[in-house]
Amino acid sequence: AYIAGPSSIPTSSQLDVSYAENPFDPNLDPNLFNSQQTATSVVESDFIDLAVEHSSLQRIGPDRRKHFVLFDKMNDASKAKFIEWWRTTVRGSEPETQREPLVMCRSCGVSLPHPHSKQSGTNTMKRHLSTGKCQKASRNLATQQSIIQTMQHAAILESSRATNFSQDEWEREQIECITALNLPFRSLARKQLASLVRMAQRAPTEPTLLHPRTAQRRLKKIVYEEHHTILSTLPPNAKLSIALDCWTSPFQQAFMAITGYFIDQDWNYRELLLGFEPLNGPHSGVNLSEVLMEIFKKHDISDRILAITSDNASNNTTLVQSIQDSIDSLNLPSSPVVVRIPCLAHVIQLSLRELLGSVKADPQNDTTDTNFSNVEAQARSLHASESQ
Template identity: 30%
Template sequence: MNNGSSTGNLKRHLKSHSDKFDPSMAKQAEFMKNFLQEGNPQMTFTNKNFRDKLALWVVADDQPFTVVESDEFHDLIKLCNPMALIPSADTVRNDVLDTFKNYQTTMQNLLQNSPGKISFALDGWTSPNVISFLGITCHYIDADWDLKDILVDFVDLSGPHSGENLANVFTKCLQDKKILTKILAITTDNAANNDTFFKEFEKVCNENHIDFHHKRNHVRCVAHIMNLAVQEILKHIKAGEAQDEDSILENLSSGTISTSKVIPRVRSK
């Protein structure tokens, strides 16, 4: 047995605390419970911790708030811990909103106190049910020289996807979090409205005496550039005319064509 393993550590711990052994099963269970909780107070169950974890699970697994009203869910939780108080769907909703507000406060403090400038990345799209969103992420180096990536906002866009509208939404996001002055650069794709966005945002920065240039501080997304390049290449090449499988097998069996000629070849227009 490896003395450095978890089992070895447990064995040494039990030997050094032999006075705690008791033949009673209840005492042994209590001893093991205390041992497992040593140095890990988070393992202690409280209904507050349960509600916090429940809210995180609902968000992470995209569960409906009403999942807590299921009889099977109640049975599962009571099996795990009969002392658990299962909140209502409305309470779960409020807990999720409170968690979001706490996250926003923590994130804002982190960004405001970051030692240097912050880069941002923006991307907008429309969902299948025709709702427009703008995702905003930020990237910076913290005091320990670690690269940090944070989701700053996920905005429900109203109005057109014009550069002016995007600039207004992005500016409001940074002003609300009091980090407008910390901007370094912005990464976007090559959509035409982004050119207008950068020019409009440059005006905002000039009004606030912030050094920002619509070209110098614009980082174009490399993945999008590669995608555009590949699409342009594909416009100028095409595959040979396809044959159905019966024709291919017939030609092969008769020896009319060789195997190498069966494979369609890509050729220039």
């Protein structure tokens, strides 16, 4: 067997090649499967490259190909030997059937007649893709239809906006919205509201508002992401200070606000609200420390606390000591020491209250009555003199 190509130039020695009496080698049969080839099979690079087809060779393969295979005619003995060997193989032992070459679509796996079996070209595959039977073609068609429908809907929506919009109704809707929600009139001047309206105008279809519970979940996620972004600016091996205070609402609901302070890598002052946690049970130092430690673990800052600032209540001393014990129990390599800093404003307030109480300077009422009768008479006389 030989591989012939148009680019090779024949020589006289190549054209006068003498052929053996039995040139057939089963290992070189291109119709054999890989499992039926022997270990002595040769690759294409071992074939002799001929530019002109010899008269004793027969061309095997489709026309109009750059490279093709040439075989010489086998004699009767080699044919009989090959047939005897072929019948011992798995494919040769099967009943003889007339089969045609096929091609398979990579998208849907459907087998189609090979173009060279009955006709030339790729019309069979083109018809398969254009009739909608192929899954890939169906998906592409569905995508195109979806795009067309979106564009048509946008055009209809744009035309409906132009015909149904009324400036008077738009202003009335704004007034009804802020009055129903008990919002101040200044809300209409907020840039966030204007940005929301502009974003709604860019939507291909009419946007829907979030469900209240969905808005709560999204808000928690956004807050957590913002916390992570701000804390990522904390320099390596740097620490942050914590300030906390407890507050009770008029409905007797207690909360503890936890705020973090630090200087970032660019020497900018940064602060963030780490938590506004509800409190249950007595406000003892141990209970408050448990809430505070949960916040530290949530943001992974248990080993980066420098100091805690709080008021001068007695339970805050117990709180800081309990926080220190909890951090020590984590067996952190840095072994941080938490410093308690009393609130300076609270210290000044307590000092002034004690001072004013000792001098008995407490007022009897919250307001002072003023008599404006003399002032009013002087103003009238001055106005009369200017008129003259």
